Amino acid sequence: ITHYLYGGDWENRLKQELLLGLGGIRALRAMGIKQEVYHCNEGHAAFIGIERIRDLVRRKLTFSEALEVVRSSSLFTTHTPVPAGHDAFPESMIRQYLAHYPDVLGITWEQFINLGKTNPNDPEERFSMSVLACNLSQEVNGVSWLHGEVSKDILGNMWPGYFKNELHIGYVTNGVHFPTWCASNLRRLYMRYFPEGFSGHDYDIPAWQKVHDIPAAELWQERIFLKHKLVDHIRKRYSDPAQVRIDSPRQMVQIVEGIKPDVLTIGFARRFATYKRAYLLFTNLDRLSAIVNNKERPVQFIFAGKAHPNDKPGQDLIKRIVEVAAMPQFVGKILFLQNYDMELARKMVQGVDVWLNTPTRPLEASGTSGEKCVMNGVLQFSVLDGWWVEGYKEGAGWALPMERTFADQRFQDELDAEMIYNTIEEQIVPLYYKRDEQNIPRDWVESVKRCVADIAANFTTNRMMRDYEERFYGKLAARRHEIVAGDYMLAREIAAWKRRISAAWDKVRIVEVKQAKIDREAMFVGEHYPFEIKIDVADLRPEDIGAELVVAKQIEYGQPVNVIETVPLERTAVEGTTVTYALDYRSGRSGSFDVALRIYPSNPHLPHRMDFALVKWA
Incomplete structure (x- = not known):
């Protein structure tokens, strides 16, 4: 199965990706190599997250706790802007090779297979390696600025309730290896005139x-x-x-x-x-x-x-x-x-x-x-x-x-x-x-x-690696240290909080909305406009819920929503399970806009709110 990279049928492809992901982590473990941050290049290697969770579950963490640890130290880089370039396999094929994994991880088959689906429990949807990689990674990036924007379109349905330009998908533009690709006669010429340009660990641009x-x-x-x-x-x-x-x-x-x-x-x-x-x-x-x-x-x-x-x-x-x-x-x-x-x-x-x-x-x-x-x-x-x-x-x-x-x-x-x-x-x-x-x-x-x-x-691998360090690797390493400290205390807290929110979310209700009276459907720059929303938080605590005003450019039919501003509402009153949030909004820009109120689970320990994409709109 390793003789040809792109040879064979889809089943052979799945075997290759199982070997790369599950086998790759086992190979590192066998060699005694321990890393703080894992970088999954393209969805082909996404099973590394599954194998890492398996290791953590063996150390007596629950699946949801292990998931928080793995996510905190994982980066997923997508390389293709074409939807068809993202590998996806029939559920039956995944079951053939991984039917035993849910038992090992302590979850149901439905929970396992939904890790690779944008629409959970859809029997017709294939198991996407890119969706799996996103679900198992805290950070996601494209390989150029424009590709990062295109990736938000391709992967954006994973985070319902949030719009394309709100997503945390970033980018690091690819670079090429200067010593490999620059001609030797030109390297010698450059070294004569500006040796300091590429003599150190970081090139002096x-x-x-x-x-x-x-x-x-x-x-x-x-x-x-x-x-x-x-x-x-x-x-x-x-x-x-x-x-x-x-x-x-x-x-x-x-x-x-x-x-x-x-x-x-x-x-x-x-x-x-x-x-x-x-x-x-x-x-x-x-x-x-x-x-x-x-x-x-x-x-x-x-x-x-x-x-x-x-x-x-x-x-x-x-x-x-x-x-x-x-x-x-x-x-x-x-x-x-x-x-x-x-x-x-x-x-x-x-x-x-x-x-x-x-x-x-x-x-x-x-x-x-x-x-x-x-x-x-x-x-x-x-x-x-x-x-x-x-x-x-x-x-x-x-x-x-x-x-x-x-x-x-x-x-x-x-x-x-x-x-x-x-x-x-x-x-x-x-x-x-x-x-x-x-x-x-x-x-x-x-x-x-x-x-x-x-x-x-500006387009060497030297610059590219520095970007990865500054934008992702350092952040992930710090996050992992935080999440595993004290016998995985924060991982356990976040996992428990998510379970509690998920169990109660269907009971959370928007009771009443009061918004500013807008004459002739127009707001005036500099004027004050009050908004208020009352929420029945059911079994949750008031601090578990956040509310915000979302301002977007006027939505055109068939065009993506372009959010230009989100303004948080303040919690102003608590009466039993009813919590009131209010905002005195003052617009600072002119133009045509649509506005709406959005509520969401709030936790200061979440690096990206849309990764726990539970949203209700007023």
């Missing part, structure tokens, strides 16, 4: 500005050296029948002679999923032919990559590129390199002039290939999606807009293709071929310097 001290001729010479290496590698590949399949020896000669290091070179290499839209460049072949066959300012395109074995549309994309590359007008001008591997990837991200990326927005979670390029001075030309939303700087690369113009994807593709052609012809080509008397494109080199100083410095 401001020091990277010293790339501007490098003479243009020297930096350009190193860039040309890398292009020669790429071209030599391509020629070597095309001269080896074992590396590429070609129609005839004549075609091989045309390609070997056609690829040139002094021609503007645009690269496109990645997994060929359809959302990457590799086909955009071939929307208008006449236009493309005019670009690559311009006698004074030619352009050459290099494609490489693989499709998933089960992705027929992705395989068809590659087939189309190969067909176009074999057309007489494109031979030696457009290349598809077979047998894509890390060696070829490294040479491409170091040797091309421009990196092209054309995903359908917002389906690029991060997109690290472009990050590998920019540290080598390769300029990025991409849709404003994934990491490029944060990375793009004018004058250091090019961007297609983030916002859609057309709802119909075909129209959007056509518009984006035109924008790609126009940008290449009107901006990229003139900048590259504008040379001084020494044949150096000084304006282009200036863009390369800005690319390294202002962009690449």
